[in-house]
Each structure stands twice: as structure tokens, then as C-alpha cells.
Amino acid sequence: MSSNVQNKGAFEPQIIAFCCHYCAYAAADLAGSARIQYSPNVKIIRLPCSGKVDILHILHAFEAGADGVYVAACLEGGCHFMEGNLRAKKRVAYAKQLLEEIGLESERLEMYNMSSAMGGEFAKVADEMTEKISKLGPNPLKFVKFAKQSRKSGKEGS
Amino acid sequence: MKAGSNLEKVLSSGEFAVTAELGPPKSADPQVIIEKGNILKGYVDAVNITDNQTAIVRMASIAAGAIVVKEGIVEPVMQMVTRDRNRIAIQSDILGAAALGIKNCLCLAGDHHSSGNHPSAKNVYDLDSIQLVAMLKAMRDDKVFQCGEEIEEVQPQLFIGAAWTPLADPKEIRVIRLAKKVAAGADFIQTQGVYDVKSFAESMKKACDMGLCEDTYILAGIIPLKSAGMATYMQKSVPGVNVPDEMIKRLKDAGRKRAGAEGRKIAVELIQQLREVEGVRGVHIMAIEWEERVPGIVEKAGLLPRPSL
Amino acid sequence: MIVASRKPLDEIIEIIGDYEKVLIAGCGTCVEVCHAGGEKEVEILASQLRMKFGKEGINKEFLSDTVERQCELEFIEPFLEKAEDLDAILSMACGVGVNFLADRLDSLPVLPALDTTFYGATEEQGVWTEKCSGCGKCILHLTGGICPITRCSKSILNGPCGGSDGGKCEISADVDCAWHLIYERLKALNQLENIQAINPIRDWSTGLDGGPRKMVREDLRL
Numbered sequence: 001m002s003s004n005v006q007n008k009g010a011f012e013p014q015i016i017a018f019c020c021h022y023c024a025y026a027a028a029d030l031a032g033s034a035r036i037q038y039s040p041n042v043k044i045i046r047l048p049c050s051g052k053v054d055i056l057h058i059l060h061a062f063e064a065g066a067d068g069v070y071v072a073a074c075l076e077g078g079c080h081f082m083e084g085n086l087r088a089k090k091r092v093a094y095a096k097q098l099l100e101e102i103g104l105e106s107e108r109l110e111m112y113n114m115s116s117a118m119g120g121e122f123a124k125v126a127d128e129m130t131e132k133i134s135k136l137g138p139n140p141l142k143f144v145k146f147a148k149q150s151r152k153s154g155k156e157g158s
Numbered sequence: 159m160k161a162g163s164n165l166e167k168v169l170s171s172g173e174f175a176v177t178a179e180l181g182p183p184k185s186a187d188p189q190v191i192i193e194k195g196n197i198l199k200g201y202v203d204a205v206n207i208t209d210n211q212t213a214i215v216r217m218a219s220i221a222a223g224a225i226v227v228k229e230g231i232v233e234p235v236m237q238m239v240t241r242d243r244n245r246i247a248i249q250s251d252i253l254g255a256a257a258l259g260i261k262n263c264l265c266l267a268g269d270h271h272s273s274g275n276h277p278s279a280k281n282v283y284d285l286d287s288i289q290l291v292a293m294l295k296a297m298r299d300d301k302v303f304q305c306g307e308e309i310e311e312v313q314p315q316l317f318i319g320a321a322w323t324p325l326a327d328p329k330e331i332r333v334i335r336l337a338k339k340v341a342a343g344a345d346f347i348q349t350q351g352v353y354d355v356k357s358f359a360e361s362m363k364k365a366c367d368m369g370l371c372e373d374t375y376i377l378a379g380i381i382p383l384k385s386a387g388m389a390t391y392m393q394k395s396v397p398g399v400n401v402p403d404e405m406i407k408r409l410k411d412a413g414r415k416r417a418g419a420e421g422r423k424i425a426v427e428l429i430q431q432l433r434e435v436e437g438v439r440g441v442h443i444m445a446i447e448w449e450e451r452v453p454g455i456v457e458k459a460g461l462l463p464r465p466s467l
Numbered sequence: 468m469i470v471a472s473r474k475p476l477d478e479i480i481e482i483i484g485d486y487e488k489v490l491i492a493g494c495g496t497c498v499e500v501c502h503a504g505g506e507k508e509v510e511i512l513a514s515q516l517r518m519k520f521g522k523e524g525i526n527k528e529f530l531s532d533t534v535e536r537q538c539e540l541e542f543i544e545p546f547l548e549k550a551e552d553l554d555a556i557l558s559m560a561c562g563v564g565v566n567f568l569a570d571r572l573d574s575l576p577v578l579p580a581l582d583t584t585f586y587g588a589t590e591e592q593g594v595w596t597e598k599c600s601g602c603g604k605c606i607l608h609l610t611g612g613i614c615p616i617t618r619c620s621k622s623i624l625n626g627p628c629g630g631s632d633g634g635k636c637e638i639s640a641d642v643d644c645a646w647h648l649i650y651e652r653l654k655a656l657n658q659l660e661n662i663q664a665i666n667p668i669r670d671w672s673t674g675l676d677g678g679p680r681k682m683v684r685e686d687l688r689l
Binding site: 241245267269270272273281283284285286287288289292293304321322323326327328331334335337338341342350397398 | 636
């Protein structure tokens with residue numbers, strides 16, 4: 001458990017950004033080289049395409065205590081793999097329903113689109129998300145100590 | 159004579175038959191049946207008593223039919239849908255209905271219950287309407303139950319009817335289906351409401367060319383229109399019902415207060431036109447919750463007095 | 468395949484009740500293909516349940532395991548072996564799997580996580596449609612390969628009924644009239660005589676109406 005959650009007054013959200021290699025990840029790079037400041041609360045996970053994002057990645061992030069998660073994909077029509085970003089959009093929408101089912105605010109999960117040239121937009125999104133999650137407060141699952149997970153599959157090759 | 163009902167007598171004597179429709183109440187009140195029956199008495203040869211029409215629970219058709227028989231008001235045509243009963247219940251009901259003095263039965267599949275007031279019910283459809291016609295004919299003529307077992311004296315003597323929707327697309331299959339109903343043993347046919355006489359006449363010609371008009375008595379359906387809104391709704395939502403634009407315009411032009419009168423005028427005109435169509439042996443007037451208007455329509459259409467045979 | 472959909476989480480939670488150590492059991496055949504109860508759906512449900520109960524401070528343990536098929540004994544053995552350590556099995560198989568496990572587990576509750584819906588086909592990715600009812604007496608050779616028992620809302624054998632218009636069923640403009648499809652198909656196959664003949668009253672006893680069914684092939688028995 002990180003120190004920032006022990007003192008609620010100084011809540012610093014932990015946000016996971018699943019970023020497409022071709023757009024948002026490059027945009028983050030651009031923001032960096034252009035010296036644009038953005039929220040340090042965002043931890044980037046690079047994906048070869050936003051279409052690679054799996055509902056389980058999102059759920060496991062929340063289960064591990066992330067306060068917010070977002071998927072940053074190419075602009076619609078601009079996916080390097082044609083429609084990976086559109087698939088990601090549908091999965092995010094579905095994952096939002098799964099969060100609602102367990103009583104976790106679906107606003108903790110968002111989908112953003114940007115191009116690799118939009119360093120400023122990347123910074124804006126990171127700040128926007130940080131501000132929103134700060135208002136929502138910490139993910140209550142942060143304080144839960146889960147029993148050791150036992151996963152096993154009898155299926156071959158899994 | 160197959161069943162000896164008044165309707166059969168009228169039709170077989172060559173008279174132009176008139177039937178109407180009576181919707182039983184959503185209650186156990188017999189008075190509603192008696193009052194509605196008395197409105198129609200003397201103006202029709204028989205009256206259809208609907209069987210949980212549109213899958214909304216109402217007093218049983220057989221019970222309502224038995225009431226009008228007992229009171230000597232009017233001859234009932236009990237409607238029987240296959241939606242709610244399997245072959246065991248149907249045959250048992252048929253025996254009971256015949257024992258109560260009911261002599262006509264209209265065989266229907268029935269509206270699907272998903273649009274009724276018990277959409278979560280289990281549907282039955284053990285038989286379809288054509289199979290029901292065949293089963294009743296076998297009960298009457300071959301004196302056997304569906305299982306093949308013999309029916310003891312007295313067998314149910316019913317004049318068997320079926321419905322026909324001639325103008326639903328594709329029209330070519332509707333004539334095939336009419337032929338199947340007639341082959342199964344339908345003594346008479348009541349059609350869906352007709353507004354487009356020209357298209358109806360074309361379907362009738364096909365039916366007559368196949369010899370169906372000689373093998374069965376076809377009664378054309380008349381649904382009096384109350385308003386332009388009802389006409390538009392029927393046009394859009396009732397399968398096989400096509401209300402011509404010109405008719406909707408007449409109702410609109412008549413204004414709200416006079417639309418009903420215009421609708422009845424249209425009904426009278428339709429009856430007169432349909433009478434001229436080859437093979438039409440009568441009309442079936444479906445005035446839903448508007449039974450009190452039937453006598454006026456029958457009178458204006460020149461169908462009085464009704465024959466007493 | 469057998470098509471199923473997962474029950475709403477609230478209903479699953481109610482079904483789990485007070486059981487504390489629960490194995491979420493997936494099935495890798497039909498319900499995996501229709502994305503209702505395969506390995507992935509098991510992990511999603513397990514994650515949701517852990518978070519839901521964790522958030523509320525309720526202590527439960529969810530184990531997860533998926534086998535190739537829950538309708539064959541050799542595949543469900545891992546579940547049977549684990550039974551002693553569990554309070555319940557939450558099966559994500561179709562109803563067959565739930566029954567099959569329950570028949571073999573005397574004192575362990577086997578709970579359903581899915582609503583088993585129909586025998587269907589994948590019309591397109593994410594869309595499944597019902598095609599067969601398992602009635603026990605196939606007549607598809609008479610109806611151009613289109614099943615009226617399954618695809619006609621009234622299961623009638625001499626359709627279309629008067630509620631069909633323009634190829635659509637009376638229950639919804641989204642539902643095709645099976646008998647319209649049959650008519651068009653028979654016309655294309657030059658087999659319209661099939662629709663002109665009266666299909667007689669059917670013997671439904673070959674289906675569920677005749678009671679639960681069982682099939683024995685002596686030549687295959689060991």
C-alpha cells in the first residue's frame with residue numbers, strides 16, 4: 001500500500017494508462033521532449049495497439065488498486081491496424097458495465113483518442129483524468145487484502 | 159347438412175350470410191354477453207365469440223357461447239385458438255361445447271401471447287389452425303378422436319370454419335394456404351378485414367379458379383373504421399390489412415365528430431361492393447367494442463330481414 | 468452449439484449466498500465459443516467477485532478452473548477431486564454441465580452462473596441465432612432446411628399464419644417469418660409441393676413433451 005493513501009487529505013491517485021505505441025505513447029514522448037508538464041500520477045503501459053487491451057487487463061488493474069484506468073488510442077479512422085481502436089472502445093464500454101455491476105464508479109475507466117502529434121493533448125488528458133480521479137477519491141479495493149488467488153486451468157495450452 | 163347450424167342453413171340455401179363478432183368481458187359478468195347479444199339479435203345469422211382475442215384474458219368463448227344459446231339470443235360461432243390448449247384440452251372442450259348446444263367453431267392459431275396481457279405464459283401450439291380443422295372434421299365425420307379412438311354417441315356436430323388473410327404478403331402463398339384449409343375440411347371461411355376490394359377480388363378469383371369457392375363458403379371481413387387514426391394504425395400494424403389512402407382521407411375530411419358515421423358509410427359501401435365479388439357468400443362484421451353499430455350497418459347495406467330457416 | 472449468457476452479477480451474488488470457498492468452473496466447449504463461460508469469462512467473473520466482496524469487506528475465496536467439457540466424466544474429474552475442499556461450485560457451463568456435476572457430487576452444491584438459452588449458430592462475431600429445438604424428429608428435408616418448430620414463434624407446421632406480413636413475424640418486425648423463409652427457399656429449390664401438402668398433427672413425444680430423453684448405443688458401450 002502506498003503512503004499517499006494512508007493520509008486521505010493528500011490523496012495522490014494512481015492511474016494506469018494503456019497507450020497505443022503508434023499514437024498516445026508517441027504523444028507522451030513528444031510531450032516529454034517538448035517539456036510539457038503533465039501529471040506524474042499516470043503510469044504508462046505501452047501496447048502494440050489499443051486493440052490489444054483486454055478486459056482482464058483493466059479489471060486486474062483495478063483489483064490491484066489502481067484508482068483510475070484509461071485507454072489512449074489513435075484517432076478514429078487512424079488505427080495502424082485498421083480498427084483496433086474501435087474494438088478497444090467497445091471493450092472499454094463493456095468493462096464499464098462490469099465495474100458498475102460491482103459498484104465501482106465506471107468513470108474511473110475512460111477511453112481517449114489522440115494522434116502521435118498531440119503531445120499537448122496527452123498532457124491535457126493525463127491532467128484531466130488525475131483531477132477527476134482525485135475528486136472521486138481512492139479505489140476502495142486498495143484497502144483490501146485479497147486471498148491468494150488460485151488459478152489453474154485443466155485446458156491444454158493455457 | 160353437416161352440423162345443422164343456422165349459419166350452415168343460411169349459407170347452403172344460397173342466402174348472403176351475415177355474421178358479427180362479440181368480445182366477452184374481462185370479468186365473470188354474464189350480463190355483458192346478454193346485452194351485446196341482444197343488440198345483434200335479428201341482425202346477424204350467427205355471432206363469433208372471440209377466444210381470448212389478442213391473448214388478453216376474457217371470459218371463455220364456450221361459456222359465453224353457452225349463455226347466448228341458453229338465453230335463445232343468437233347462434234354463436236365459438237372461436238377456438240390453438241395457442242392455449244393442447245389436443246387433449248381442445249377435444250374435451252369441443253365435446254363440452256357441442257353438449258352445450260354450440261354448432262359452429264372457427265379454428266384459429268391465435269395471436270401470439272407476447273403481445274397480450276400475460277407475455278410470460280408458456281405457449282402451447284400443439285396444433286396449428288389447419289390441423290385443428292382436420293381434427294374437428296375427423297371427430298365429426300369419422301367419429302374418432304385424434305388418437306384414432308372411436309367417439310361414442312353423441313359425436314360433436316360442428317360447422318367448421320377457418321380464417322383467411324388474403325392480402326398479407328406474399329399473396330401467392332395465401333391462396334395455397336386457403337386451399338389447405340379447405341382440403342383439411344373448412345366448411346366456411348371468414349376473412350381478415352377487407353378495404354382494398356380490387357386486390358381482394360384478384361385473390362378471390364385465384365381461389366375460385368382453384369375451385370375453392372365451391373368447396374367452402376367465403377365470408378368477407380368488414381371492420382368498420384371509427385377514425386382516421388384507427389385506419390392509419392390498421393394500415394401500419396395489422397398484417398394483411400391495407401386501408402387505401404383515399405379512405406383515410408375521407409375519414410380525416412369528415413372531421414373528428416363525423417368520422418364514425420363516415421366509417422360506417424364506408425363499411426356499407428364495402429359490403430355492397432364485396433357482394434358483387436365472385437365467390438363471396440356473406441360478410442363477417444368485426445365491430446370491436448362497437449357492437450351497437452352493427453344493426454345500422456346491416457340495415458343500410460340492405461341485408462334485412464335476416465332469413466329464418 | 469449451446470448458446471448461453473451470463474446471469475447478472477447481482478443474481479450470481481444472491482445464488483452464492485453464504486458459501487465462502489467457491490470454485491468458478493468454466494467449460495471450454497460451447498459456452499467458450501459464445502463467450503459466456505469459457506476460461507476468460509471465468510477470470511472476469513472471478514475478478515468481479517473478488518472486487519465486489521472485497522470492497523464490502525466480506526471474506527470469500529474464489530478459485531477458478533476451466534476444463535475442456537463439463538458434460539463428460541473424464542474432463543470433470545479435476546472438479547470432483549477438489550470437491551472436499553470447497554463450499555460450492557459455481558459452474559459457468561450450460562445447464563448440462565451443472566446437472567452433470569450435481570449428479571456426481573452428493574453433498575456439494577453446484578450453482579449456475581449462466582442462463583442457458585438455445586441451440587444456435589454464430590451469425591456473425593457477437594451475434595448468435597437459434598436454429599434447432601432438439602425436438603427429436605427432424606423434418607428439415609420438408610422445409611428447405613429451415614426449422615419451423617424453432618424459428619416460427621408458434622411452431623406451426625402449416626404456415627405462414629395470418630400474423631405474418633412482408634416476411635416478418637407478428638411478434639416483432641425484427642423477427643423473420645420462418646414460413647416466409649421456407650416458402651422462398653422451397654420456391655428456389657422447386658419444391659413448392661412441400662408447402663402445398665398438409666403437414667399432419669405431430670407426435671411431440673420425441674421431444675421434451677415425452678419426458679426426459681436418454682439415448683443408448685449398445686455398440687459403443689464398454
